[in-house]
Amino acid sequence: MAKPNVKQQLVTAGLNLLHSKGFNATSVQDITDAAGVPKGSFYNHFASKETLGLEVLERYAEAAATYCDVLDDTSLAPKARMRQYFDLLIGANTATDYNCGCMLGNFSSELSSQIPGMRDVLRRCFDTWAACLAVVIAEAQRDGSVRAPQPALELAHFIIDAWQGAVLHAKASQSRAPLDRYADMVLNQILL
Amino acid sequence: MAKPNVKQQLVTAGLNLLHSKGFNATSVQDITDAAGVPKGSFYNHFASKETLGLEVLERYAEAAATYCDVLDDTSLAPKARMRQYFDLLIGANTATDYNCGCMLGNFSSELSSQIPGMRDVLRRCFDTWAACLAVVIAEAQRDGSVRAPQPALELAHFIIDAWQGAVLHAKASQSRAPLDRYADMVLNQILL
Secondary structure, eight states: OOOOOHHHHHHHHHHHHHHHTOSTTOOHHHHHHHHTSOHHHHHHHOSSHHHHHHHHHHHHHHHHHGGGGGGGOTTSOHHHHHHHHHHHHHHHHHHTTTOSOOHHHHHHHHHTTTSTTHHHHHHHHHHHHHHHHHHHHHHHHHHTSOOOOSOHHHHHHHHHHHHHHHHHHHHHHTOSHHHHHHHHHIIIIITO | OOOOOHHHHHHHHHHHHHHHTOSTTOOHHHHHHHHTSOHHHHHHHOSSHHHHHHHHHHHHHHHHHGGGGGGGOTTSOHHHHHHHHHHHHHHHHHHTTTOSOOHHHHHHHHHTTTSTTHHHHHHHHHHHHHHHHHHHHHHHHHTTSOOOOSOHHHHHHHHHHHHHHHHHHHHHHTOSHHHHHHHHHIIIIITO
């Protein structure tokens, strides 16, 4: 197996640290130490920690998008697919004891105005995510299993925003309760 | 008028900076500069930036709680009061061009695991907030203007969590749209 190159090691270490500790609480030294590479090598690959932050967010969003595959499983009814999808998201948060949150939300909170270009990447990530969810919601509206009259894309955006808030509360309270409440409210009240 | 004392100046400057820039992006020097006091004086009043952070959050929550006064105006129907309440929250975010977000959400994201005692304060703030909102929701459930069958306190927690997410999205997109969508969804779909 080929040895991962230094840039890849920095991205992987950066993703883990920026997700678990946050952007401003993590130094370039923390990242190079975790990657096991000399500090100086960082700047051969990234102009700044901000540049790495943008790349790490893109990688995070790509990885998170694979969860959306369960939304394509047409052997299940649309709302059953969404239930599976929420279970995956809740499982990923449970696996880190609710400590990491969602990088989209964390970066929205911490970095929206700090890193040039960050808003564009965040906006694109939120829009892509909402578009995926909207397909399933629209399908459920067509088959009558969801009667909510709002446009599917509006519902999808609201549901994703509400997820971000539930994740924050789970992190603050170190508890799964906000996430279970979220899934129940979305499936049994919003998507009624 | 009495001159505000140094501690009060530090809390005021700290509140503004920690809210607008975030905790880890703000140094003690930034705070003492903004307060117009010598850096050394900071440690006469606070053991650390973390100690100030806890006090600032308490002050922020006290100030934010005054918005809840409109929820007590029984000359209006419960949902009309909630509409007024959301308008106040949206107005406060609009006034800062959506750049600051809610300190409860920001600190949940950035500091839950970084500052000992932070989780306790955050949990108490979220619980107090939800309890206020739950009173009006319960009133609306009793008078039949809200038919959502979930317990009022569960609905209140979900509605507050969803607000946190909408605020993050507004910050990331520098747009009012997520906040307007939030108010519409809560009043016309969740609290149906």
